[in-house]
Amino acid sequence: MSTTVPPREKTRQAARAGKAAPARTVRRGTSRHSQRWLAWAFLAPTILGMGLFTLIPIVASVVLAFFRWDIISAPTFVGLDNFAEVAQDPTVRVSFLNTIVFVVVAVALQLGLALALAIMVQEKLPAWLRVFFRSAFFFPLILSAASVSIFMRYLFNEQFGVVNWLLSLVGIPAVPWLTTPGGSAAVVILVYVWQNFGFSFLLFIGGLASIPVETYEAASIDGATGWRKHVHVTLPLLSPTTLVASVMAIISALQVFDQPYVLTRGGPGDSTRTAVMVIFESAFQRLEFGQASAIGVLLTLIIMGITAVQFRLSKRFVFYQ
Amino acid sequence: MTTTTEHGLASGPAPRLTEGLPEVRANRRRFSWNTAVRIILLLIAATLTLGPVLWTLSTSLRSPSESFKLPPSFIPWNPDFTSYGQVFQQLDIFLLVLNSALVTGLIAVGQMVSAALAGYAFAHLKFRGRGALFSIVLATMMVPVQVTIVPVFMLIRGMGLSDTLLALILPAIPTAFGTFLMRQYFLGLPTELAEAASIDGASPWRTFRSVYAPLAMPGMAIVGILAFNFHWNEFFRPLILTISEQNFTLPLGLVSLQGNLGTGSISVVLAGVVLSMIPALVVFMFGQRALQAGLTAGTGK
Numbered sequence: 001m002s003t004t005v006p007p008r009e010k011t012r013q014a015a016r017a018g019k020a021a022p023a024r025t026v027r028r029g030t031s032r033h034s035q036r037w038l039a040w041a042f043l044a045p046t047i048l049g050m051g052l053f054t055l056i057p058i059v060a061s062v063v064l065a066f067f068r069w070d071i072i073s074a075p076t077f078v079g080l081d082n083f084a085e086v087a088q089d090p091t092v093r094v095s096f097l098n099t100i101v102f103v104v105v106a107v108a109l110q111l112g113l114a115l116a117l118a119i120m121v122q123e124k125l126p127a128w129l130r131v132f133f134r135s136a137f138f139f140p141l142i143l144s145a146a147s148v149s150i151f152m153r154y155l156f157n158e159q160f161g162v163v164n165w166l167l168s169l170v171g172i173p174a175v176p177w178l179t180t181p182g183g184s185a186a187v188v189i190l191v192y193v194w195q196n197f198g199f200s201f202l203l204f205i206g207g208l209a210s211i212p213v214e215t216y217e218a219a220s221i222d223g224a225t226g227w228r229k230h231v232h233v234t235l236p237l238l239s240p241t242t243l244v245a246s247v248m249a250i251i252s253a254l255q256v257f258d259q260p261y262v263l264t265r266g267g268p269g270d271s272t273r274t275a276v277m278v279i280f281e282s283a284f285q286r287l288e289f290g291q292a293s294a295i296g297v298l299l300t301l302i303i304m305g306i307t308a309v310q311f312r313l314s315k316r317f318v319f320y321q
Numbered sequence: 322m323t324t325t326t327e328h329g330l331a332s333g334p335a336p337r338l339t340e341g342l343p344e345v346r347a348n349r350r351r352f353s354w355n356t357a358v359r360i361i362l363l364l365i366a367a368t369l370t371l372g373p374v375l376w377t378l379s380t381s382l383r384s385p386s387e388s389f390k391l392p393p394s395f396i397p398w399n400p401d402f403t404s405y406g407q408v409f410q411q412l413d414i415f416l417l418v419l420n421s422a423l424v425t426g427l428i429a430v431g432q433m434v435s436a437a438l439a440g441y442a443f444a445h446l447k448f449r450g451r452g453a454l455f456s457i458v459l460a461t462m463m464v465p466v467q468v469t470i471v472p473v474f475m476l477i478r479g480m481g482l483s484d485t486l487l488a489l490i491l492p493a494i495p496t497a498f499g500t501f502l503m504r505q506y507f508l509g510l511p512t513e514l515a516e517a518a519s520i521d522g523a524s525p526w527r528t529f530r531s532v533y534a535p536l537a538m539p540g541m542a543i544v545g546i547l548a549f550n551f552h553w554n555e556f557f558r559p560l561i562l563t564i565s566e567q568n569f570t571l572p573l574g575l576v577s578l579q580g581n582l583g584t585g586s587i588s589v590v591l592a593g594v595v596l597s598m599i600p601a602l603v604v605f606m607f608g609q610r611a612l613q614a615g616l617t618a619g620t621g622k
Contacts, residue, residue, distance in 0.1 A: 035525045039446035042438035049495030054461045057472035120359045136367040142601045144554030146572035147594045150579050151377045154587050160389040202617050255465050258556045276467045283471050296468040
């Protein structure tokens with residue numbers, strides 16, 4: 001059966017050679033056999049669960065996108081009608097546009113902030129301060145987005161909120177945060193970035209730690225100081241981390257739901273309605289499951305497209321050591 | 322100065338060569354000025370990060386009538402626990418905590434066990450199609466939960482589980498990320514252990530149970546902590562998969578409490594928010610390192 005003997009088998013055979021008994025060979029056969037059985041037994045919960053709750057739903061979602069179904073009457077095949085309707089629907093169009101604006105602004109803020117803070121924390125600093133800052137920036141990640149949005153709604157209250165009170169101290173008149181389209185969008189972005197920049201921060205800390213000290217020593221000998229050192233040494237060497245961090249940030253921002261749902265319910269008007277909110281509303285409030293699936297399929301295609309483009313770009317621009 | 326490998330930027334150019342020269346003094350003075358600015362900027366960032374949480378805590382410790390008083394307080398000088406009493410009247414908080422704990426706990430245990438078993442199979446057992454199957458498992462990580470939620474909702478209905486806690490638990494147990502983590506973890510353990518065990522005549526099951534499983538505890542802890550943190554805070558799935566209030570989890574209960582109370586008694590809502598944060602805080606204090614390791618696992622170096 002075995003044409004090439006793997007090294008592990010060899011040691012096993014060598015170990016047996018001394019006291020080789022016919023019974024042992026039989027045992028080896030059953031061992032390999034039982035290994036296979038054990039493997040499938042170990043995999044069963046995960047594979048069956050994933051098949052049932054992930055793979056079948058993916059296929060079902062794609063199929064459902066071509067049907068009209070309200071759960072009560074039988075589904076009818078409508079071809080590409082759902083996609084056509086979705087493309088025409090002003091609410092869906094606005095929500096996709098909102099999502100794109102949100103992703104661009106929130107991800108740029110999140111990565112910029114995280115990178116700047118990571119560089120500042122990694123430079124010379126007393127150890128206890130470094131630990132304190134790392135824990136502080138990580139802290140919001142452990143909270144629930146729903147709870148965060150609950151207290152942030154009070155902080156951004158127009159009349160009694162702490163944010164407007166702080167602004168009034170420097171002479172800025174009260175900002176109507178949650179009652180105007182622009183204000184609401186800003187709050188959703190700020191609250192999202194507040195909670196999520198810590199994740200990108202952690203990734204950048206890991207990336208910075210892996211840049212060898214000698215690189216900086218060489219750069220200093222060549223006369224690079226301060227910010228020039230970061231522009232010419234840190235940024236190029238950090239580009240693999242930046243790529244990973246931006247892919248992860250974009251994918252998670254595209255799926256934003258909790259913050260706009262709790263903070264604004266998508267309003268005022270449709271100004272903070274996101275793609276996932278529209279999936280939720282068309283499925284579970286308007287019972288248009290086919291349309292909801294069509295929007296979901298579109299969102300997944302966008303996510304896959306962005307990931308592919310980013311990895312294409314990485315081949316050209318990312319500097320690997 | 323000792324060079325620590327952890328933070329590369331710490332050590333400058335070899336200081337000993339130029340020791341005593343005037344440029345070094347100038348250099349050193351400018352460096353400390355830089356450090357001061359840096360620490361101030363970092364402190365501002367840390368204040369903006371922790372400030373809202375401190376405000377939430379101290380406002381929850383004000384009496385409901387004073388909760389919107391300005392200037393705001395960030396430190397509760399005279400704690401008043403009325404709001405904590407009221408939140409128990411307004412909300413069946415015991416039930417919410419029980420539901421959340423049950424859902425989160427069972428998901429965490431289920432993920433730890435299933436991920437450890439599958440991860441071990443992918444790492445150390447030989448079977449046909451191993452590589453292909455592992456790729457499929459990894460690929461499922463890319464599919465957002467919002468895309469599968471409609472069919473999952475149908476499936477749960479079909480299984481007669483709609484509006485039960487099991488509807489939240491069962492679909493969350495198979496974990497691609499946990500399986501990936503555990504596979505990496507088992508691959509990190511020396512294969513000599515398995516060889517030694519099989520020389521001693523141990524069956525593959527005995528090798529797993531007596532040799533590898535006990536060593537896998539730290540990896541399983543990371544999977545468990547990640548699962549706990551994620552599902553304790555989860556909002557989207559409970560919003561869709563539970564209908565009656567008796568099956569609500571904490572985040573859902575708190576959001577509906579805010580909706581019911583309006584802006585009348587902020588401190589009561591905030592008391593609920595603070596209570597819901599306690600388990601997350603415990604994880605933060607004791608499992609921060611594991612949580613960070615798990616969150617950034619698989620992102621490469």
